[in-house]
Amino acid sequence: MRKRLWAIQDLRGNYLHDPMAESGFTVMLFKTRKRAIAWLEEPHSLQLFWRSKGVKVARVDVILREAP
Numbered sequence: 001m002r003k004r005l006w007a008i009q010d011l012r013g014n015y016l017h018d019p020m021a022e023s024g025f026t027v028m029l030f031k032t033r034k035r036a037i038a039w040l041e042e043p044h045s046l047q048l049f050w051r052s053k054g055v056k057v058a059r060v061d062v063i064l065r066e067a068p
Contacts, residue, residue: 002061006035006057007030015027016050
């Protein structure tokens with residue numbers, strides 16, 4: 001199954017990871033671009049840090065496959 005989602009990408013092309021994720025998949029993904037931008041605009045120190053680094057919101061394709 002292929003899903004089109006949104007992620008936050010830094011200047012080197014890496015995607016931001018969620019340090020509090022409890023699953024094995026730790027990349028921060030958002031269903032809509034609007035939600036990703038809203039996360040970046042929150043007035044918390046983590047978001048302020050990443051905004052100062054020049055991150056951008058990028059569209060990503062995620063392919064989910066069933067494990068054998």
